[in-house]
Amino acid sequence: SAVISQKPSRDICQRGTSLTIQCQVDSQVTMMFWYRQQPGQSLTLIATANQGSEATYESGFVIDKFPISRPNLTFSTLTVSNMSPEDSSIYLCSALSGLSTDTQYFGPGTRLTVL
Amino acid sequence: GENVEQHPSTLSVQEGDSAVIKCTYSDSASNYFPWYKQELGKGPQLIIDIRSNVGEKKDQRIAVTLNKTAKHFSLHITETQPEDSAVYFCAANGARTSGTYKYIFGTGTRLKVLA
Numbered sequence: 001s002a003v004i005s006q007k008p009s010r011d012i013c014q015r016g017t018s019l020t021i022q023c024q025v026d027s028q029v030t031m032m033f034w035y036r037q038q039p040g041q042s043l044t045l046i047a048t049a050n051q052g053s054e055a056t057y058e059s060g061f062v063i064d065k066f067p068i069s070r071p072n073l074t075f076s077t078l079t080v081s082n083m084s085p086e087d088s089s090i091y092l093c094s095a096l097s098g099l100s101t102d103t104q105y106f107g108p109g110t111r112l113t114v115l
Numbered sequence: 116g117e118n119v120e121q122h123p124s125t126l127s128v129q130e131g132d133s134a135v136i137k138c139t140y141s142d143s144a145s146n147y148f149p150w151y152k153q154e155l156g157k158g159p160q161l162i163i164d165i166r167s168n169v170g171e172k173k174d175q176r177i178a179v180t181l182n183k184t185a186k187h188f189s190l191h192i193t194e195t196q197p198e199d200s201a202v203y204f205c206a207a208n209g210a211r212t213s214g215t216y217k218y219i220f221g222t223g224t225r226l227k228v229l230a
Contacts, residue, residue, distance in 0.1 A: 004158075031216055041222075041223075042204060042220045042221065042222050042223050043218075045218070048217075092158055096216060102166075102208060103149065103161065103164065104149070104161075104218060106159045108157055108158045111156075
C-alpha cells in the first residue's frame with residue numbers, strides 16, 4: 001500500500017488569505033486526488049491531480065478557487081484561495097496504488113479552520 | 116446520477132456483539148467496493164474491499180458480502196471491540212463515463228462499541 005503524508009496537519013487562517021496543502025506519496029502512483037470532508041460529512045471529490053497537465057475538476061469546484069499542481073508522480077499541492085469560513089473543512093489527498101487501478105489510499109488530512 | 120446509500124447512520128453495539136452496515140449503489144457498472152474506517156482526526160483507512168466477481172470476502176473479524184443483482188453490499192464485523200469504534204464509509208467505483216477510478220462514497224456510519 002502507498003503511504004501518504006500531508007502538510008500542514010491543521011491550520012487556522014484568516015478570511016481572504018490562501019493556504020497551500022502538500023501531499024507526498026512514498027512511491028510512484030498513477031493517480032492522485034483531492035477530497036473535501038466537511039465536519040461530520042462524507043467525502044467529496046474536488047479534483048483529480050494530473051501529472052504534467054491541468055487538474056480535472058468535479059462539478060462545483062473551479063481552478064481559480066482550488067488550484068492544484070502535480071509536478072511529478074509522488075507529489076501534489078492543493079491551494080485553497082481567497083478563503084471564507086465556508087471553506088473550513090478537512091482536505092484529504094489520496095492516491096491509486098501502483099499495484100492496483102482501483103484501490104485508493106488516503107493521507108491523514110489537513111484540518112482547516114477559516115476565521 | 117451515481118449514488119451510494121448507507122445505513123444506519125449510527126450504530127451502537129455491546130462489546131462482543133456483531134455489527135452490520137449496509138450500502139446500496141445505483142450504477143450497475145460499478146465493479147469495485149471498498150470499505151474505509153475513519154478514526155477521529157485521521158484519514159480513511161482501507162479495511163476490506165470486494166470486486167464484483169466475488170460474492171463474499173473475509174479477513175479475520177471483518178467480512179463483506181455483495182449482491183450484484185440487488186446492487187447492495189454489506190460490512191460485517193464480528194466480536195466487536197472498543198477499538199472498532201469509528202466512522203465507516205462504503206464506496207463504489209464510478210461508471211465508465213465518469214471514470215472507473217473515481218469513488219462514490221456513502222454517507223458514513225458512526226459505530227460505537229460499548230464496553
